[in-house]
Amino acid sequence: MHDFSGIIAYGSVFLTLVLINGITCLGLNLQWGQTGLFNVGVAGFVGIGAYTSALLTSAPADGRLGGYGWPIAAGCLAAMLSSGAASALVGAATLRLRSDYLAITTFGVAVTVELVLRNAEHLTGGSFGVSFIPRPFAALAERPALFGTVNLFLVAGIVVVVYLALERLVRSPWGRVLRAVREDERAAEALGKSAARFRLQAFAIGGALMGLAGALEAHLIGFIAPDNFDSALTFQIWTMLIIGGSGNNLGVLLGAFLVSTFWSITGLGVGALFPPEDQARAAALRIVAIGVLLAATIVMRPRGLLGERLSVSRHVAAPDKR
Amino acid sequence: MSLQFLADGLVAGATIGLGAVGVTLTYSILRFANFAYGEFISWGCYLTLLLASAIGAWASASVAPIGALSIGPNVLAAGLLAMALTGLLAIGLDVLLFRRLRRKFSSITAVIASFGASMALRAALEAIFSSRPTYFSQELQIAIRVGGLRITPDQLALLGLAVLLAGALQLLLTRTNAGRSMRAVSENPTLARIVGIDVAAVIRLTWFIGGALACASGIMLGLVVQIRPTMGSELLLPLFAAAILGGIGSVPGALLGGLLVGFAEAATVQLIGAEWRAAVAFIILIAVLLLRPAGLFGQAA
Numbered sequence A: 001m002h003d004f005s006g007i008i009a010y011g012s013v014f015l016t017l018v019l020i021n022g023i024t025c026l027g028l029n030l031q032w033g034q035t036g037l038f039n040v041g042v043a044g045f046v047g048i049g050a051y052t053s054a055l056l057t058s059a060p061a062d063g064r065l066g067g068y069g070w071p072i073a074a075g076c077l078a079a080m081l082s083s084g085a086a087s088a089l090v091g092a093a094t095l096r097l098r099s100d101y102l103a104i105t106t107f108g109v110a111v112t113v114e115l116v117l118r119n120a121e122h123l124t125g126g127s128f129g130v131s132f133i134p135r136p137f138a139a140l141a142e143r144p145a146l147f148g149t150v151n152l153f154l155v156a157g158i159v160v161v162v163y164l165a166l167e168r169l170v171r172s173p174w175g176r177v178l179r180a181v182r183e184d185e186r187a188a189e190a191l192g193k194s195a196a197r198f199r200l201q202a203f204a205i206g207g208a209l210m211g212l213a214g215a216l217e218a219h220l221i222g223f224i225a226p227d228n229f230d231s232a233l234t235f236q237i238w239t240m241l242i243i244g245g246s247g248n249n250l251g252v253l254l255g256a257f258l259v260s261t262f263w264s265i266t267g268l269g270v271g272a273l274f275p276p277e278d279q280a281r282a283a284a285l286r287i288v289a290i291g292v293l294l295a296a297t298i299v300m301r302p303r304g305l306l307g308e309r310l311s312v313s314r315h316v317a318a319p320d321k322r
Numbered sequence B: 001m002s003l004q005f006l007a008d009g010l011v012a013g014a015t016i017g018l019g020a021v022g023v024t025l026t027y028s029i030l031r032f033a034n035f036a037y038g039e040f041i042s043w044g045c046y047l048t049l050l051l052a053s054a055i056g057a058w059a060s061a062s063v064a065p066i067g068a069l070s071i072g073p074n075v076l077a078a079g080l081l082a083m084a085l086t087g088l089l090a091i092g093l094d095v096l097l098f099r100r101l102r103r104k105f106s107s108i109t110a111v112i113a114s115f116g117a118s119m120a121l122r123a124a125l126e127a128i129f130s131s132r133p134t135y136f137s138q139e140l141q142i143a144i145r146v147g148g149l150r151i152t153p154d155q156l157a158l159l160g161l162a163v164l165l166a167g168a169l170q171l172l173l174t175r176t177n178a179g180r181s182m183r184a185v186s187e188n189p190t191l192a193r194i195v196g197i198d199v200a201a202v203i204r205l206t207w208f209i210g211g212a213l214a215c216a217s218g219i220m221l222g223l224v225v226q227i228r229p230t231m232g233s234e235l236l237l238p239l240f241a242a243a244i245l246g247g248i249g250s251v252p253g254a255l256l257g258g259l260l261v262g263f264a265e266a267a268t269v270q271l272i273g274a275e276w277r278a279a280v281a282f283i284i285l286i287a288v289l290l291l292r293p294a295g296l297f298g299q300a301a
Helices: A001-035 A042-057 A074-095 A099-119 A144-170 A171-185 A185-190 A193-219 A231-244 A251-275 A278-299 B006-032 B037-059 B073-104 B107-129 B153-175 B177-187 B189-195 B198-224 B232-246 B253-271 B274-291
Strands: B145-146 B149-151
Touching: A001 A042, A001 A144, A001 A171, A001 A193, A001 A231, A001 A251, A001 B145, A042 A074, A042 A193, A042 A231, A074 A099, A074 A193, A074 B274, A099 B107, A099 B232, A099 B274, A144 A171, A144 A193, A144 A251, A171 A185, A171 A193, A185 A193, A185 B145, A231 A251, A231 A278, A251 A278, A278 B073, A278 B107, B006 B037, B006 B149, B006 B153, B006 B177, B006 B198, B006 B232, B006 B253, B037 B073, B037 B107, B037 B198, B037 B232, B073 B107, B073 B198, B107 B232, B153 B177, B153 B198, B153 B253, B177 B189, B177 B198, B189 B198, B198 B232, B232 B253, B232 B274, B253 B274
Parallel strands: none
Antiparallel strands: B145 B149
């Protein structure tokens, strides 16, 4: 019986992390999949959210900011606001310029956020990170299987809400304009739609979702450190999106599941097969494999596993495949 | 404040400038921001290290340092070979990846592909060489004083090398047919093809030069700082900042941009602290994009 509850505890934590990455993927899908905005700084925006909520909700600690004892839900909202605002600022500075300037700037955001997380010890606790972040249903923590399951359902509920809201947005007139801007900016402008404004909105909402994912990660693990938010995270999220099928919200959730599964199975394999002194080098091979997989998908199956479904509106049947 | 940051900034700026020239050249001709460029820098440096030890094992006399420098002729020969190999590596990545995307997709798809390729290339270096830093030479160098500033003989030689390479590239671009073709493709690829320029050959040449410059920049970085798998990706943001500050497509602009970023970084290290060095390029980048997105010498997009 003990083994069984151990498996449930492990499985629920794994699925919770998959779903949290799924929320980040949904945010990126709104930015890239729907609107064509390239964000190479995903980890930075997730990190901003994670630290915002962690610092606002945790108990006071010596040597760093924070300890305001906010409720978890308020922390998550603040995380969405701060990551959304950061995205809006980046977007306002770069969205009127050529498209890869946004990519370069978001890359800079991620580098700078990581730098602040590591070095601004009075603000973020430095490389030690923030620990003892309040966790939902903390009273159940003594029983890992139940604790894990309850939290899994909580995150799953949030994912369902986010998913339904995004699906509704995508099929709304607003979503149609996003795709119009992505496909042909001039035509959209000619119809009186301000491409810059719609892009900025999509970029900010996507960023807010990344902030939410960061906050959830902080609260469900209870501990965050700068290493959780380095470029490897950005890379994993992109791989999930591309392999699952960019533009398709179900597809990116599938991608989140598949890439996370690959990641933890190979992680267990590296731990089991290699002596400790070779493990860091063997772990690097996993990144090589995922990088090759990403590039191969872009070249050979650019639609991913579940490609974008062409849709005009909730009220009109989807047109045939082009 | 001591003026030592001028000497440090000059060396760092030359390294950044040389890489930024490669970035600006490939960006203006291939029309996408290549996130794998930093990996050419790391690969170039590791290739040099590998070839230098192979040459050193084959002709042991070549390891003896040249004059006041810390490195022997083996590193020089290895560096030249590695520049050619890194150029071929860049062409190889184009054949495998970017060329297939050019035909079908918008340029931003190539940016994603380059991001994936950069993670894979960097992790491959970690898998082969481990992430432990290494050096070309264990020789200690005594800094010489030039007008009150300390600079090592290695650094002086590298500055000379950077000036030589940039000058050669400027001559190539302005005085040769190949260079004129490159500038034509950068201005307008369709028109260039119509007047009979072999665009595919120009693209190959561009990747080759870009890779070779990345390698040179990597050797400078490896000699002055240290050799690590992340050395190139950490230089990527300064390179982009310098190329955009100089104006995409402008070789003198990229060099000047590199020097400015280098001076700003060195001043920051002296005034605020080394841990904040990497934020300097980001601040410069944001300032340029807000105030003058075309850069110092660029044309308005």
